[in-house]
Amino acid sequence: MPKIVFDQVSKSYGSVQVLQPLDLELNDSEFTVLVGPSGCGKSTTLRMLAGLETITSGEIYFDGKPIGHLEPKQRDIAMVFQDYALYPHMNIAQNMSFALRLAKVDKSEIDTRVKRVATMLHIDHLLGRKPAELSGGQRQRVAMGRAMVRDAGTFLFDEPLSNLDAKLRAKMRTELAEMRNQIDKNMVYVTHDQVEAMTLGDRIVVMSDGVIQQQGTPEELYKTPRNRFVAGFIGSPTMNFMDGELTEQEGALWVRGDGYLLPVAAEAAARLASHGTREVAIGLRPSSITNVINGGAPVELQIVVSEYLGAQSVLATRCGSNELLVEVASAVPIQHGTTQTFEVNTEEMMIFDRETGLRL
Known part of the structure; x- marks a missing residue:
């Protein structure tokens, strides 16, 4: 060989x-x-x-x-x-x-x-x-x-x-x-x-x-x-991407975009300090967004389609003008057409340079 x-x-x-x-x-x-x-x-x-x-x-x-x-x-x-x-x-x-x-x-x-x-x-x-x-x-x-x-x-x-x-x-x-x-x-x-x-x-x-x-x-x-x-090619369902802008509030780093404001985890914020760009894209796996609220980063999503796949459901949702896929347990049915509060695990959020596509 x-x-x-x-x-x-x-x-x-x-x-x-x-x-x-x-x-x-x-x-x-x-x-x-x-x-x-x-x-x-x-x-x-x-x-x-x-x-x-x-x-x-x-x-x-x-x-x-x-x-x-x-x-x-x-x-x-x-x-x-x-x-x-x-x-x-x-x-x-x-x-x-x-x-x-x-x-x-x-x-x-x-x-x-x-x-x-x-x-x-x-x-x-x-x-x-x-x-x-x-x-x-x-x-x-x-x-x-x-x-x-x-x-x-x-x-x-x-x-x-x-x-x-x-x-x-x-x-x-x-x-x-x-x-x-x-x-x-x-x-x-x-x-x-x-x-x-x-x-x-x-x-x-x-x-x-x-x-x-x-x-x-x-x-x-x-x-x-x-x-x-x-990031977008590997993983199923595929990763969600949303354009945003880095901003500082109350001594912490946040990403603001159409329909959302999410905090940047401390470790990621330290890495971003060496980059001059403020215009970024965030990447979220569908499994990083949950309808179980534990006091994390909230985001309002409109349910467009709910695909029942057995133990899991994949939701097609809208956040402002952005389209997001969300993977949740299907034990509790979620009706399309409704707007609900979800929670983002920001520890799993990835941040990319909007122009080059490189992960920051």
Whole structure:
């Protein structure tokens, strides 16, 4: 399992640069997730690693050896695509073993590998069937199995669950997480779904506009985002943002905006002392706003929509001209159209520079 290093790797199509010079290290036996909106450069990064796209500048190294000039088959990589790409005339065993048969691997070794991987993926009872006889989730397992039987040093996944329905996607996430714990390999996974990223990744790399915005563990990205983009992308429901202005009252620092006045926690106020800007944006997780009043910072919210989700309800509310999502326990129903007092946990409030988007 090689250590993979991107050294100032960029990609352009003519005059259009889709990936800015990128530095990234993928550690041995690590599950790394590249996440971001469509067009951010994550799939392009993966395809350059696989050798399916040429590098415009820079180099990729496996254990210190440059591999940018190598053909895909020379890179010891197996890839699972968004499209299953199964051969319809072959049964499942033949689909899974196709690359091994091309490589002239001994038949007994092929059978051993196919059965072992099929058992791990719970498709061992399907080996004699054709792809048309399988469900979408079963076909995706076959596509993963085809990559896994190769026993490559690095596995690449390009949005493999995006074609599945929500329930099946959740089930496959669980199975992928279980599989990750059984296989001691490098895994690089591309997705636009931050829930997949948070569930699967040892390390998440958040990308936007061809630039790495931040990388770290799921907890690091959730609790200490570097900028407004990362804060808004990681977490479900998404973070709320409101423009405001820093102001001092009675020896304390406050943020004033349309429909609210909130105190800044002492630790955050000390950090803000070194910044000259007064125009900021505040970020509040939906779970940081509660309808349980304990003497904290109050805010009046108009309930627009109440979405009952079982144990929790997500409220779409208005605070002045701002729209806020609030996550509360659903034990007490909250009627839309009403205006109620909520409380903000200002210890969890994040403050961003309104112009640069950087967290202050």
